[in-house]
Amino acid sequence: VERAQGGILFIDEAYNLFVADDGKDPGRDVIDSLLTVLADESKKDWMLVLAGYPQQMENMVNCNPGLKSRLPHVFHFSDYDAAQLIQIAQLYFKEHVYTLTEEAHKHLRNVISKAYASRGRNFENARYVVNLIETVILKKMGQRLTGLANPTWEELTTVTAQDIPSIST
Numbered sequence: 001v002e003r004a005q006g007g008i009l010f011i012d013e014a015y016n017l018f019v020a021d022d023g024k025d026p027g028r029d030v031i032d033s034l035l036t037v038l039a040d041e042s043k044k045d046w047m048l049v050l051a052g053y054p055q056q057m058e059n060m061v062n063c064n065p066g067l068k069s070r071l072p073h074v075f076h077f078s079d080y081d082a083a084q085l086i087q088i089a090q091l092y093f094k095e096h097v098y099t100l101t102e103e104a105h106k107h108l109r110n111v112i113s114k115a116y117a118s119r120g121r122n123f124e125n126a127r128y129v130v131n132l133i134e135t136v137i138l139k140k141m142g143q144r145l146t147g148l149a150n151p152t153w154e155e156l157t158t159v160t161a162q163d164i165p166s167i168s169t
Contacts (some may be wrong), residue, residue, distance in 0.1 A: 015056035038070040082116035107164035
């Protein structure tokens with residue numbers, strides 16, 4: 001909180017501060033500390049942003065009567081749609097200096113679209129895309145590249161269709 005003075009304190013997955021039916025939950029102490037600081041009129045030069053899934057956040061906010069009254073603004077952000085998730089993947093590859101073959105791009109669009117169409121309430125949104133790339137696609141790419149004796153820069157930075165999983169993961 002001290003480092004957030006004059007800025008923003010962002011707590012992602014803030015609902016983890018509240019564990020129902022656990023009297024020893026240390027998150028309750030964090031919530032109590034936040035309440036104390038939020039009530040301090042001399043420390044109003046910072047912003048608290050709590051982020052998380054809607055139902056879990058509602059449960060957390062309702063765990064303490066004073067918390068809800070000190071959090072007057074609640075914003076709900078829609079999930080990214082499939083096209084936006086594909087753009088996130090493209091941006092990731094561009095920022096990390098990878099290129100995709102046309103076939104790889106087509107497979108990636110299919111995987112992301114299928115995952116989006118079958119998403120559940122806790123779909124990880126952009127995190128899904130990053131995890132897909134880092135734990136599946138780049139791993140498969142690395143396995144493919146280990147078979148090359150002296151790969152070129154182009155080979156090392158080109159994602160092919162065989163690097164993309166055939167079904168959503």
